[in-house]
Amino acid sequence: MPASYLLKTEPSEYSFADLQRDGSTEWDGVSNPVAVKHLREMEVGARLVIYETGTHKSAVGTASVVGVDRSDPQDPKVRIKVGRALGAPVSLATIKGNTLFADSPLVRQGRLSVVPLTAPQYEFLTRA
Numbered sequence: 001m002p003a004s005y006l007l008k009t010e011p012s013e014y015s016f017a018d019l020q021r022d023g024s025t026e027w028d029g030v031s032n033p034v035a036v037k038h039l040r041e042m043e044v045g046a047r048l049v050i051y052e053t054g055t056h057k058s059a060v061g062t063a064s065v066v067g068v069d070r071s072d073p074q075d076p077k078v079r080i081k082v083g084r085a086l087g088a089p090v091s092l093a094t095i096k097g098n099t100l101f102a103d104s105p106l107v108r109q110g111r112l113s114v115v116p117l118t119a120p121q122y123e124f125l126t127r128a
Helices: 016-022 033-041 092-096 119-126
Strands: 004-009 024-027 047-052 058-069 077-091 114-117
Touching: 004 119, 016 024, 016 047, 016 058, 016 077, 033 114, 047 077, 047 119, 077 092, 077 119, 114 119
Parallel strands: 004 047
Antiparallel strands: 004 114, 024 077, 047 058, 058 077
8 A cells, every 4th residue: 555645735825726726736845854754755656635734724635646856855856646625624623633643743743744644544534
């Protein structure tokens, strides 16, 4: 099974609706060393959940990795392709209330913009 990650984005800068319009994009602007490490670990086919921050604070859609360029280890280039909108957004409060996420960096390291997900976490977020 491919690895799964959650990518956080500020919708005023680049929303899931923007990704739907564009079809694909290069995921950039990541500076946190731990988040950059997770980008470097990504492989083509990795499953993604797009999470909008700001006032939304919800998982809103899916995407997948279609290209990875690790030529610059400090700034890996990851190309993603839109998947589908979730049937209903999954709020941060819902995520925090689920024991699947008790040890997740999503709730323990709130500022981390690229978060690895376990298969059960991915399934929970994308069932909507």
